[in-house]
Amino acid sequence: MNVKALLFASACALVVASCNNKPAITYINDPKKLQEALINAKEGDTIYVDEGTMEFTSSLSMMDKKNVTIKGKGMNKTVLSFKNMAKGTGGEGLKVNNCENVLVCDLSLRDMKGDGFKASECMNITMRALQVSWSNPNDSTNGAYALYPVTSTNVIVEDCDVSNASDAGIYVGQSYHAIVRRNKVHNNVAGIEIENCTNVDVYENEAYDNTGGLLVFSLPDIPVKNGTGIRIYNNKVHDNNLANFAPPANSVAIVPAGTGFLVMATPNVEVFNNEFLNHQTVNCGIVTYMATGREIKDPEGLNKGYNPFVWGISIHDNKMTKKPGLPDTTRDLGKALALAFKGNTPDIAFDGILFPGMLVDGKLPEDKRICIRNNGAATFANIDLANNMKNISTDITLFDCTLTAIEPYKAADTKVAAAPVAATTAAPAKAEEPKSN
Amino acid sequence: MNLVRKSLFILACAGIVLAGVYTSGCNGSGKLMLDYTQPAFEKLSEYNLFIGKMADLVPNEGLLPYDLNTPLFSDYAEKARFVYVPKDAGHAGYDSETGLVDLPVGSVLIKNFFYPVDARDPSKGRRIVETRMLVHRESGWDADTYVWNADQTEAVKEIAGSQFPVSFVNKDGKKFDINYAVPNKNQCGGCHESAGKITPIGPKLGNLNKDYHYADGLKNQLAKWVSVGILKELPKAGEINTYAVWDKPETGSLDARARAWLDINCAHCHNPKGPAKNSGLDLRIVQQNPTSWGVKKAPVAAGAGAGNKEFDIDPGNPDNSILLYRLASTESEVMMPELGRSVVHTESVDLIRQWITAMKPVTAVQ
Numbered sequence: 001m002n003v004k005a006l007l008f009a010s011a012c013a014l015v016v017a018s019c020n021n022k023p024a025i026t027y028i029n030d031p032k033k034l035q036e037a038l039i040n041a042k043e044g045d046t047i048y049v050d051e052g053t054m055e056f057t058s059s060l061s062m063m064d065k066k067n068v069t070i071k072g073k074g075m076n077k078t079v080l081s082f083k084n085m086a087k088g089t090g091g092e093g094l095k096v097n098n099c100e101n102v103l104v105c106d107l108s109l110r111d112m113k114g115d116g117f118k119a120s121e122c123m124n125i126t127m128r129a130l131q132v133s134w135s136n137p138n139d140s141t142n143g144a145y146a147l148y149p150v151t152s153t154n155v156i157v158e159d160c161d162v163s164n165a166s167d168a169g170i171y172v173g174q175s176y177h178a179i180v181r182r183n184k185v186h187n188n189v190a191g192i193e194i195e196n197c198t199n200v201d202v203y204e205n206e207a208y209d210n211t212g213g214l215l216v217f218s219l220p221d222i223p224v225k226n227g228t229g230i231r232i233y234n235n236k237v238h239d240n241n242l243a244n245f246a247p248p249a250n251s252v253a254i255v256p257a258g259t260g261f262l263v264m265a266t267p268n269v270e271v272f273n274n275e276f277l278n279h280q281t282v283n284c285g286i287v288t289y290m291a292t293g294r295e296i297k298d299p300e301g302l303n304k305g306y307n308p309f310v311w312g313i314s315i316h317d318n319k320m321t322k323k324p325g326l327p328d329t330t331r332d333l334g335k336a337l338a339l340a341f342k343g344n345t346p347d348i349a350f351d352g353i354l355f356p357g358m359l360v361d362g363k364l365p366e367d368k369r370i371c372i373r374n375n376g377a378a379t380f381a382n383i384d385l386a387n388n389m390k391n392i393s394t395d396i397t398l399f400d401c402t403l404t405a406i407e408p409y410k411a412a413d414t415k416v417a418a419a420p421v422a423a424t425t426a427a428p429a430k431a432e433e434p435k436s437n
Numbered sequence: 438m439n440l441v442r443k444s445l446f447i448l449a450c451a452g453i454v455l456a457g458v459y460t461s462g463c464n465g466s467g468k469l470m471l472d473y474t475q476p477a478f479e480k481l482s483e484y485n486l487f488i489g490k491m492a493d494l495v496p497n498e499g500l501l502p503y504d505l506n507t508p509l510f511s512d513y514a515e516k517a518r519f520v521y522v523p524k525d526a527g528h529a530g531y532d533s534e535t536g537l538v539d540l541p542v543g544s545v546l547i548k549n550f551f552y553p554v555d556a557r558d559p560s561k562g563r564r565i566v567e568t569r570m571l572v573h574r575e576s577g578w579d580a581d582t583y584v585w586n587a588d589q590t591e592a593v594k595e596i597a598g599s600q601f602p603v604s605f606v607n608k609d610g611k612k613f614d615i616n617y618a619v620p621n622k623n624q625c626g627g628c629h630e631s632a633g634k635i636t637p638i639g640p641k642l643g644n645l646n647k648d649y650h651y652a653d654g655l656k657n658q659l660a661k662w663v664s665v666g667i668l669k670e671l672p673k674a675g676e677i678n679t680y681a682v683w684d685k686p687e688t689g690s691l692d693a694r695a696r697a698w699l700d701i702n703c704a705h706c707h708n709p710k711g712p713a714k715n716s717g718l719d720l721r722i723v724q725q726n727p728t729s730w731g732v733k734k735a736p737v738a739a740g741a742g743a744g745n746k747e748f749d750i751d752p753g754n755p756d757n758s759i760l761l762y763r764l765a766s767t768e769s770e771v772m773m774p775e776l777g778r779s780v781v782h783t784e785s786v787d788l789i790r791q792w793i794t795a796m797k798p799v800t801a802v803q
Contacts, residue, residue: 035597039622058598061623064633086600088512088618088779090627091769097626097712098633113769120712121633143770144742151715174715221728222717222737223709249736249743249759294735 027073031056038062038070045069049107051077059090066100072107075131075161083111083135091143092118093132096125105129109146116146116162123415125149126156134164137187138245145171146188149178151224153415158182166245167252168193169210172200174224176416179409180205189246190215190255191237194266197227198416201409206236211244212252212259213237213276218266219251220289220296220306230269231406237261238277241323244331254292256281256334258327260320265289267368268312270406276320276347281327281334283320283347283378286313286370291351291385293332309355311368314403320347320378340383340392347378350399351385371401469499471521473543473574481568481583481592486519486547492565492589494549501665502651503658505644506680506688507697510782512615513607514566517549520640520667528669529662534723536642536677540667546571546637556608566603566617568592571629571637578635580625596622615779624776632710643678643722644701678722684784695792696722698785699730702774718749731760733799742771752796761789 027050028034034054037047038061046069060080062068072078082093091114096102098121105128109116116132119125132146144167149155155178162169162185169188172178178200185191191207193215194200207213214237218226237260246253255262258280263269264287276283289296289308296308326343328334337345350370358364372380380396383389467485470478478484481491488497496502500519508516522529526541540546548569554561569582583592584599598621604614620627629635645658659677662668681689683698700722706713707720716737719729728734731749736742736759744762751757763773765786772778 032597032599035621039596057600058618058621059624061621061627063623063626063630085769086616086618086779087767087769087772088616088775088777089598089600089769090624090775095623095627097623097630114775120715141768141770219737221734223714247743248745249747251735251737295733 027051029054031060035060038065041065041068043067046071049073049078049080053079053081055084056080056082056093057084057086057089059085059092059095061090061092061095061097062099062102063097064099065102068099068101069103069105070107071103071105074106075108075129078107079110080107081110082113085113091115092148094118095120097121100124102126103128108132111135112143114143115148116143116165118145118148118150119152119155120150122149122152122155124154124411125152127158127160128156129159131161132165132169133162137164138243139164140166140245140247142166144168144250147171148173150174153177154411155179156181160184163187165189166247167250168215171195172197174222175200177409177412179203186210187242189242189244189250190252191240193217193252194227194230195219195251196222196224197230199229199407199409200227200231202230202232203234206238208237208239209242210240211242211246211257212255212262213240213279214261215252215255216261216263216266216269217251218264218289218306220308225306227266228268229406230263230266231408232261232269232271233273235274236277237274239279239323241278241280241328244328251292254331254333256328256331256337258282258323258334260284262287263310263313264291265306265308265310267307267310268406269310269314270403271313271315272317274318276318278321278323280323280325281337282345282349283322284315284318284349285333286310286315286348286350287333287385288351288353290353291333307355309353309358311355311358311364311370312403314371314373314406315348315375316371316373316402318375318378320375322347336383336385336389340389341381346381346394348372348375348380348396350380350382352382352393353386366401367403369401369403370399371403372396372399373402469497469521471499471523471543471545471572473545473572477570477572477579477581477594479594481585481594486568491591492585494565500547501661501667502649503640503645504647504649505639505701506647507644507683507694507701508639509701509777510785511550511777512617512780513605513613513782514550514552514617515563517551518639519547521545521547522667524666529667531642531668531672533676535721536644536672537637538640538642538645538662538668540573540637540640542573542575544573546640552603552605555606557606557610564603564605565589565592567619569625571635578629578637580622580629580635582619582622582625584619595619598624613780618777618779620776627712627776628705628774630712631705631708638705639701641680642672642676644680644697646677646679647682680722683788691788691792691795695788696730698788702785706774731758732796742773744771750793750796751798753794753798755790755793758793761786761793764789 027048029050049072051073093109093112094117096119100123103126108131134142146162146165147170150173152175160183165188168190169185170192173195180202186209189211191210191213195217241258260276260279260283262285382393384391523543526543530539550567551565553563565585584595585592603617680697681693699720703720734749746759766772
């Protein structure tokens with residue numbers, strides 16, 4: 001071959017290499033380059049993260065983006081470690097704010113100072129196959145939430161593995177339309193917590209070795225008021241008997257160890273086809289916010305704002321077994337059950353407090369009842385918390401009814417705006433001229 | 438390559454080098470280059486913000502310095518602030534509730550962060566660490582930051598954030614060795630975002646309402662902003678809720694100083710449209726509902742940040758108040774604000790402690 005032919009051949013080789021339709025994927029393996037990539041991401045980009053452990057000294061974040069995917073090589077291969085985070089650089093590992101159509105998948109987030117992955121003000125946010133954890137188990141200084149979508153619309157959390165959070169492993173807060181499915185949540189205070197959310201399906205998750213397996217709460221004094229329309233089904237919830245290690249002021253600090261499922265102050269919740277196995281305190285608890293013993297100071301009052309009661313709860317076709325022995329008496333709810341039942345607490349307990357404004361002839365209307373049916377040999381108690389447990393009733397037949405099935409998850413077409421925020425009064429006008437010399 | 442071509446090549450290179458030397462050696466000799474239609478420059482010197490030696494921060498024509506009654510605490514950094522409004526941009530309006538000045542498109546806010554080597558002895562000089570710019574583009578405000586070199590001759594755009602050690606001695610003679618954190622572009626938004634958009638924080642009528650030593654004499658800042666055309670006219674009496682100077686008791690009551698300090702240090706996130714709105718805590722000075730600004734308010738998503746305290750503010754009981762606990766901490770999962778602070782601002786912690794201690798204990802609000 002002469003020189004010319006050789007040149008020609010090399011040129012061809014180059015052409016062939018560069019004509020491959022698929023552009024070569026660049027896997028990022030440098031923390032600063034990854035942050036730059038998230039800042040410079042264009043619509044439609046996929047940002048690939050290399051395998052190995054990357055050490056971050058600052059929180060990683062993405063804002064105001066559309067149609068971006070952040071993808072690792074697998075949850076046990078691509079590890080983003082935040083144990084060396086510097087002070088004053090933020091608490092979260094990954095923070096995604098005000099984005100649309102974002103998928104984060106196939107990587108691990110470890111040892112954050114604060115939350116693992118917080119997504120706020122997002123539309124269509126998916127967290128898939130993420131492993132989020134802290135190295136020290138049972139440590140109240142671990143971050144509060146491992147996966148933390150909040151004030152978002154169309155949220156999907158799936159196939160993740162989260163552990164050792166000092167509050168909730170998966171916490172969906174103040175959001176509309178969410179799916180939480182096929183996750184493994186363990187060794188957290190709460191496994192999965194749905195708080196002040198509307199239209200959420202929680203299914204096919206395994207929650208074990210937490211303090212409480214699945215929680216559906218609505219809390220007062222925050223912008224989005226009560227959640228509603230929650231379905232909990234086909235979950236395996238077992239052995240959630242871990243001592244509560246949450247900081248005392250947190251809402252989950254009230255949860256006694258050995259709680260399978262607890263709904264608080266959230267109407268229209270359907271719990272079916274789940275297994276609740278081996279819990280020392282209660283398999284399913286139904287309580288009003290009054291059960292916390294905490295004050296409600298919602299500035300908008302009960303009519304427009306927060307409602308502390310529960311109604312429209314249906315618990316049916318679940319399998320339940322209790323762990324023998326005493327409930328967790330370190331928490332008020334467990335203590336109350338222990339006083340009444342010693343080591344023989346019921347599978348299902350209701351605090352018995354009804355919303356006075358809703359009662360017709362002293363009862364909740366047919367479509368707003370508390371219904372408990374077809375849960376095998378599950379035992380029940382209405383603990384009459386309003387009257388210091390004077391009239392405890394274990395008559396489950398009073399609650400034998402069915403409700404219309406809750407509507408399944410349906411994605412919204414547009415971002416759902418949070419409920420209007422309480423109006424503020426302007427400061428009293430102080431007649432004052434600008435000072436001048 | 439023949440000789441002629443080679444020497445031309447060398448000359449061209451030399452030319453480039455010379456040109457480089459020329460520009461960097463002529464800092465501040467040109468016109469101000471603040472064009473909101475152009476992307477941010479890579480180097481701070483390209484804007485011609487300062488005349489003479491760049492590190493002297495002497496503003497070029499068109500830049501107006503300003504100051505605030507109560508500023509944001511940033512690890513004891515001192516700040517030199519400037520505002521630029523293009524001549525033909527029209528007047529700024531302002532928010533009737535908060536007094537935040539709404540500067541027109543084309544406006545730029547410039548904030549230089551520096552540390553005196555020894556605050557007791559100005560002759561030891563200072564180290565400028567960062568210059569942050571907010572540019573009002575057609576699409577909204579855009580944030581960028583420039584990190585100064587050790588020689589103090591240039592600052593380079595930094596988008597991904599960085600950290601470096603800084604040492605200084607404060608006015609009490611206390612030596613600090615901090616790990617200074619330059620925010621990444623998103624973290625700028627972390628504080629400056631409101632309702633999903635970047636927005637200025639500091640320039641509110643009430644916080645600007647003070648005298649300033651301009652090159653041509655002492656003058657009230659708002660009056661000056663009127664005289665240079667940024668504001669059309671002086672706001673009417675009653676439209677300005679003048680902020681107290683947080684560390685000057687003669688400027689306001691304990692309550693007024695504490696609320697001013699919380700407004701500028703916390704309310705950029707903790708307001709009904711800010712990044713921390715989900716907490717329900719509203720620390721704006723205009724918020725009149727005690728529960729909203731924390732009195733007997735239980736935490737929502739504070740995590741470990743709540744410590745073992747029950748309320749954001751427990752009147753008369755600072756040690757049961759989460760707000761004080763978080764201001765006094767430097768643990769990432771506890772400390773507030775989350776960004777821009779790595780040491781405790783002991784002086785403001787003292788102020789907030791006094792303020793909560795002085796509150797009458799209440800059992801219920803309203």
